[in-house]
Amino acid sequence: MTTRLPHSLRSDARDNRERILAVARTTFAERGLDVAMREIARRADVGPATLYRHFPTKEALVTEAFGEQMRACTSLVDEGLADPDPWRGFCLVVEKVCELHAQDRGFTAALVSAFPRAIDFAANREQAWGKFAELARRAKAAGGLRPDFVPDDLIMVLMANSGIRTTSPTAAVAASRRFAALLIQGMRTQPAIPPLPPPVRLPLTVVT
């Protein structure tokens, strides 16, 4: 029995950790990042001490909960950059990133949040962001993307995408496809392009 206890404890701890992460993803998706840690603990059926042992801050919990989506985003941008036609690559990124976010609204909230201490998450985001800006530059040079597009417009599109409310995850993905397609048409170079109103600096939420 004494040799078994540590093993069983480790296994319990792993179960707790996974359950906390699953609950956090669902709760953040439903209600944004403003949910109290106490509420996450309650829903995951663990004590606050257990929650804080695994995730000392909400920032740690958020970045761990959405690490996988962050990596998926980066891969999408890499895929777009690898397309020999930069405009086609750009469209792929806008479509697929909207789709990814439609499946998980909590992720949109996480992506547009500032994480002063979550070095890895912020670094991954910066990297994906730099690559997307490069893809946009190439898509403009190739003549597909309108010249007054700015990379921040993607943040605006993702915030907007997360505002679309539907009755099911399937409908959310379908709506995000239609939404992305409309926007992509608006982003295309057109025979006579009226200039867009100026871009607006969009804020990151500070998660403390």
Place this chain on the structure above:
Amino acid sequence: MTTRLPHSLRSDARDNRERILAVARTTFAERGLDVAMREIARRADVGPATLYRHFPTKEALVTEAFGEQMRACTSLVDEGLADPDPWRGFCLVVEKVCELHAQDRGFTAALVSAFPRAIDFAANREQAWGKFAELARRAKAAGGLRPDFVPDDLIMVLMANSGIRTTSPTAAVAASRRFAALLIQGMRTQPAIPPLPPPVRLPLTVVT
């Protein structure tokens, strides 16, 4: 004194009513319609009994708080319909309605809510909706609006518009202008229009 009391009471009641409505607008804008009536009463510094005397249900409060915006919406659609160029009228409505909603996110939540008992509010909405559908029909017939646009797309656009988060009301309006302009470009008939993915039925929230 006895002749004054009723007057003063009426005046207090009117002040309370106005204060409740102002607080409700601000609170709904900040936090959506899910705020408890008790919370509205607390913020307006009145007792629950006073709140319920003025507004027996949350539905009554919501529809009264946003009655003015609803009338503004209807006027906008009338203005669009009056334009001899239906496509220009259509663009005006999309731009101005996005702007109106950017100034008041609570109104977007109210507009996409079902109000089973708020006959006037729902009737006004239906009327504005029918007129917008007519404007879209004319804008298609005139060749400006792409043929696969559906009036429900405006609901999608308004939900999306309300997801854009900015640092100030001025920035919210500026962002909504850029957003509306991108979408309008996407809604235009273009030399070669790739068909949009199919529209998605978007739900009304039931406010009880």
